[in-house]
Amino acid sequence: MRLVHLADLHLGYRQFHRLTASGLNQREADVAGTFTRALDQVIACEPDVIVIAGDVFHSVRPANPVIIHAFSQFARLRDALPKTQVVMIGGNHDQPRSTETGCILGLFRRLDFHVIHGAPDVMRFPELDLEILAVPDRSGALPALVPTTPSRYRVLVLHGFLDDVLEQRHETSTLHLTSTDLHPDRWTYVALGHYHVHTRVADNAYYSGSLEYTSVNPWRDLQDEKERRIPGKGFLEVDLDQDLSQIPPRFHHVPTQRRMIDISPISAVGLSASELMSAIERAVGKVKGGIRDAVARLVIFDTPRGLMRELDPARLRELKQQALFLRIDARAPEPRRVQFSGAPGRRPTLSETVRSYLEERPLDPIISRADLIALGVHYLDTASAAADTGPPVEVA
DSSP states (O other): OEEEEEOOOOBTOOOSSOBOTTSOBHHHHHHHHHHHHHHHHHHHHOOSEEEEESOOBSSSSOOHHHHHHHHHHHHHHHHHOTTOEEEEEOOTTTSOSSGGGOOGGGGGGGGTOEEEOSSOEEEEEGGGTEEEEEEOSOSSOOOOOSOSSOOSEEEEEEEOEETTTSOTTSOOOSOEEOGGGGOGGGOSEEEEESOSSOEEEETTEEEOOOSSOOSSOHHHHHHHHHHHTOOSSEEEEEETTSOTTTSOOEEEEOOOSSOEEEEEEEEOTTOOHHHHHHHHHHHHHTSTTOOTTOEEEEEEESOOTTTGGGSOHHHHHHHHHHSSEEEEEEOOOOOOOOOOTTSOOOOOOHHHHHHHHHHHSOOOTTSOHHHHHHHHHHHHHHHHHHHHHOSOOOOO
C-alpha cells in the first residue's frame, strides 16, 4: 500500500508587483507552475492513496483563474489515477470565517475526492483495508485521535501546530496540540500539514512541507532547510507495508519555479557609503549563478541611521533590476546596555517598548503571543529601514 502525502499548496499566493505576459502576478504563476510539476511526479508514483493535508489555496476566496487552474490540474490527476483514493482537508488558509461563506474545497468532490473542511471525519475504505481520520484546522473540541476499527492500515491526516515540535516563531494556526496528542503508536502513518519545511515528528509522523516558498518569512524556511540538510520543497511517498523506523518515507524534491537566495550577510561597521555600496556589489557578485530573476535578500548588520540614504541610487537600482526582487535588509546596531553607578536608567528603545507592551497585552487564546511580538518588531524594523532608504523598491 503506497501513499503520497503533500500539503500547503497555497495556490493563488501573490507577492511583489511583477506580472507575466498574460497579466498574472509572477509569483502566483510560479506557484501554479510548481504545483503542475509536483502533480507530474505524484502521477508517476502511481500511489493507492493521496492525502492533501490542508492549505490548498492561499485565501478563502481565490481568484477565478486560480480555481480553474487547480480544478484542471486535479482533474488531470483523477484521469491519470482513476482508482486512487484522494483525501483533502482544509487548512487555516482554506477555512471561511463564517458558515454562510462556504468553502471552495467542496468543488473537488466533483472529482470524487474526499473533502473534509468542517468537523473531523472518519473514512473507511474496505477494499484497501484502510481507515483515515481527517482533522482539518478548526476551533472547538477534537475527538480522540485514535483509530476506531482494526483496519490493517490506519492513517491520521491533520493540519495544525504542534507546540512541542515547532517554535512559536512559526506561523500560527487555530488547531494547537502536541505530538503526544497524535498517539502515533496507534497509527500506521500520521500526515501533517501547516509547517512549510519537511519535518520528522516520529518514525511514522511527518510534516511533508510546502511545495513553494509561501511562508510569511521564506528566509526562515531556507535557514531551516539548510540546517536539516533538506534539498528544498516537495512531498512524501510512504510505503505503509514497511517498518518506517527502518525505511523512512521517501522525500520527493520538487524544484521550485524560481530560486530563493539568502545572500551571505555583511556588516556596515566603519564603512562609508561608497565602501558599503562596493561591499553590497561584491556580496551580490559572489552568488553562484547570479541573482538574475531570483528572489533574493541581503542582510546588512550594524547600519548607522542615514547611511543607506547616501548610497548611489543608480548602482543600487542596477543591482535590483537583475532580480525579480532584491531586498536590502539594513539593520541598525544593537543598542548598548551601559549602566552607570548612581545614574538614571537608560531609556528603553522603541522596539523594547513595543515588545514589553505586547508581552503584557491581553490576547485572544487563538493568537500566538510570540508570533504577534515577532510581527510587531518586524514592522518596526521595516519602518526604520524605510526611514533610512525610502520605501522598498520592487523593480519590475
